Amino acid sequence: MFVGRKKELAAMQSRYQRQGYECFIIYGRRRVGKTALIRHFIKGKNAVFFTGMETTMQENLENLSQCIYDAQGGDGKAPVFASFQDALDAITSRARQEKLILVIDEYPYLAKSYPGISSLLQVQIDHVWKQMDIKLILCGSSMSFMEKQVLGHQSPLFGRRTAQIKLQPFTIFETQDFFPAVEPEKLAVLYGITGGIPLYLQQMHGDWSIEENIKENFLNPMSYLFEEPSNLLKQEVREPATYNAIIQAVANGSTKISQIAMKTGLEVSACAAFLKNLMDLGIIQKEHPLGEPRSRKSLYRIQDNMFRFWYRFVPQHYSQIQNGMGDLAFRRIEPYLPDFMGQVFETICLQWLWRENAAGRLPLLFDEVGRWWGTDPRRRQQTELDILAQNAEREMLFGECKWRNEPLDVDILDLLYYRSELFPAAKKNYILFSKRSFSVRCQKKAEQDSRVLLMDFPHMLEIPSKQGVLR
Numbered sequence: 001m002f003v004g005r006k007k008e009l010a011a012m013q014s015r016y017q018r019q020g021y022e023c024f025i026i027y028g029r030r031r032v033g034k035t036a037l038i039r040h041f042i043k044g045k046n047a048v049f050f051t052g053m054e055t056t057m058q059e060n061l062e063n064l065s066q067c068i069y070d071a072q073g074g075d076g077k078a079p080v081f082a083s084f085q086d087a088l089d090a091i092t093s094r095a096r097q098e099k100l101i102l103v104i105d106e107y108p109y110l111a112k113s114y115p116g117i118s119s120l121l122q123v124q125i126d127h128v129w130k131q132m133d134i135k136l137i138l139c140g141s142s143m144s145f146m147e148k149q150v151l152g153h154q155s156p157l158f159g160r161r162t163a164q165i166k167l168q169p170f171t172i173f174e175t176q177d178f179f180p181a182v183e184p185e186k187l188a189v190l191y192g193i194t195g196g197i198p199l200y201l202q203q204m205h206g207d208w209s210i211e212e213n214i215k216e217n218f219l220n221p222m223s224y225l226f227e228e229p230s231n232l233l234k235q236e237v238r239e240p241a242t243y244n245a246i247i248q249a250v251a252n253g254s255t256k257i258s259q260i261a262m263k264t265g266l267e268v269s270a271c272a273a274f275l276k277n278l279m280d281l282g283i284i285q286k287e288h289p290l291g292e293p294r295s296r297k298s299l300y301r302i303q304d305n306m307f308r309f310w311y312r313f314v315p316q317h318y319s320q321i322q323n324g325m326g327d328l329a330f331r332r333i334e335p336y337l338p339d340f341m342g343q344v345f346e347t348i349c350l351q352w353l354w355r356e357n358a359a360g361r362l363p364l365l366f367d368e369v370g371r372w373w374g375t376d377p378r379r380r381q382q383t384e385l386d387i388l389a390q391n392a393e394r395e396m397l398f399g400e401c402k403w404r405n406e407p408l409d410v411d412i413l414d415l416l417y418y419r420s421e422l423f424p425a426a427k428k429n430y431i432l433f434s435k436r437s438f439s440v441r442c443q444k445k446a447e448q449d450s451r452v453l454l455m456d457f458p459h460m461l462e463i464p465s466k467q468g469v470l471r
Contacts, residue, residue, distance in 0.1 A: 002040045003198075004174035005033070008165055012041050015163055016101075021130045023160055026139040027146035028167035029282045029304070030232060033198040034139050037167065038103055047071065047101035048091060052110030060113050061087065068094075084117060088124050095134040102134065108142040111149065118149070122156040142236075144280040169196035169304075171351045176461055179206040184458045185435070186210055189337070192344035193218070195306035200225060210337075211330055218314060219326035226321070229310045236281055239274075242266070244311075246274050247302065250284065251311035255299040275300060283307055290370040290388045297374065305344055312340065338403055345403040345457075346371070346386055349433045352460045353389065353399075361464060363429045363451070364395040376422060383419055387431065396425040401433040408434040410441040413452065431455060 015022045026034050035051075042049065050067040053060055062080050064087050069078030072094070081087040094100055104110060111117050121136075129136070138157075140146045143166075149155050151164060170178065175191045178201050182190065189210050194200035203217050203224055217225045229247075233240040242264070249263040261271040278284035285303040288295045302308035313336070314321070317329035353369055356362050366389035373384035387399025398420045402408055416430055431453045432438070438446075438454050446452040 002036065003178050004170055005037050005040075005167075008037060008167070009041060011163065011165070016041075016045070016135055019133055021125070021132060021134055021136075022162045023125070023136045023138070025146065025150055025161045025164040026137060026167060027143055027150075027165075028141070029143065029169075029197075030141045030235070031197050031199040032167050032169055034141070034167050035105055036198065038105065038137060038139060042101055042103065045101055046098055047103060048094075049103045050105065052104060052106040052108070052113070054109045055113060057114040060110055084114060084120055088120065091134075092124070092128055092132070095129070095132050099133045100135070101137065103137045103139065105139045107138045107140045107150065108145040111145070118156040122160065125157075125160050143282060170198060170201070171196065172348045172461070173351070173355070175201065179204075182206045184461055187461070188344065188348065188457065189341065191348070192305050192341055193309045195304045195308075197304075197306060200228075200306055211334070214333070215326045215330050218310065219317070219321050219329050221322050225306075225310070226314070229307050237277060242274060243278065246271070246278065247283065247307060248311045248315060250300055250302050251308050255301065257300065260300065287371065289372045289374055290368060291372070291390065292374075299373075301343070305347070308343070309340060312336075338405075341403045342401075345433070345435065346401045348457075348460070349387060349399070349401045352433075352455075353387070353397075356464070357389075359464070362397070363453075364389070364397060364427065365391060366395075366397060367391045369397075374422075376419070383422075385416075385419055387433075388423075390425075393427075394425050395427040395429075396420070396423060397429045397431060398423075399431040399433065403435045405436060407437045407439040408432055408442055408454075409439040410445050413442055413445055429453070433457070433460070 012024060015024065026038065028034055039049070048067055048071040050064045053063065061084060064084070065080045066078040068087060068090055081090065091100065091102055125136070138150060140150070150157050151161065152158060170191075172188065172191050175196055176187060178198075179187055179190065190201070190204050190213065193214065194204065204213050208216070217223050220226060230240065230244065233243050237243050245264045246260060249260050254260045254263045257268055257271055257275065260275070261268045264271065266274070275284055275286070279286060283302065283304050285301055287299050287301055289297055302311070313333045317332065320326070320329045350369060353362070357366055369387065369389035371384065371386060372388040373382065375381070376383040385398060386401045387397065389397040389399075398416055400412055400416050402412065413430070413432060416432070420428055420430070429451045432442070432455070434454070434456045437456055443454065446454050
């Protein structure tokens, strides 16, 4: 069953319907669903689908020859083209007869085995395909390669793309489409522990409890996800042990580069290089307080929530898990799940804000939104905001996100008022996000202030009306 990706499919279909040459570049981390998206898109269309392999140039040429032969209705083993140029010429001949899609999946593997392929494609595009009704799709999981060697200005393919899609994990709303009958709190946890990665969501069972899903998928040494992070790292990096140590340090609370270096025993300069590679892979992100892009107060967080869950909880219980003590491991993990979900809920709240902002349903139209942290000079201590949104007119939205079972009380709203005084603004609005509900006192105070919006998680998942502005 294919779920989600409506915007991406609509964009691809729009390009496909145009007459003439098109080139889509599709990239993103492994397991995010790039191949599934492409296969769904080309269903029922005239297409050659070739997957590059981490092998020799000759074997890739043989595989491409077979794919072209199969797409033409050939039966059995294909004759092998003498060169990649001959293979592209065969594609050109086919495209002269009818609209054709050529997909090269795992393009970085092909380019590694045959470095001249990008230049060959450049010549083919410039001198032949730009005058034809052919759609080229280049897809890859190595984000650094795709961004530098395909999209980068030094690439022979620079300027030949007509569209690009950096495929992201599912949002909470796409995850809801994946599990339409699952109640909200369980849905949020399933989203959190999988990071919204479609392949990982497929391992979960909507009719199982959270305990059953975690024990079966993370605390079972025979499960697919038990060794997934380490397997992914081995595919992407040369020193997985060092990267493992860095990710685990960040997962357990080391967020400054000096802390990470101390925890791992690395020099700061070496640690910075490893972190840069992890950022290129989409595992780690470097955050600055909103509005302070050059601030020295930057922090590192794990961007991929499945990695954050795995590295926080699995390594420290590895011996118990390997010896069949998954029940004990879960009992030790369970008290820390609400804390883990705090950061996940912040991400969900940001997704909700972007959705409402795009629909014009907020009291301001913001340009940027994120977290903020810094020093409160009134108390001479560090403080932070879960949500800060602003626009060029200096209108601001201040927010807090709390994943707690108990109703959110008025003290959270009062603290938000207090922290907002640090920012001069032309207009201020406030929003509180709660896992479940709000106290009577908090609701009464919000009713008296038209600038305040209270939003609980179940209501965030409801499909909003297309008209009206949230108060």
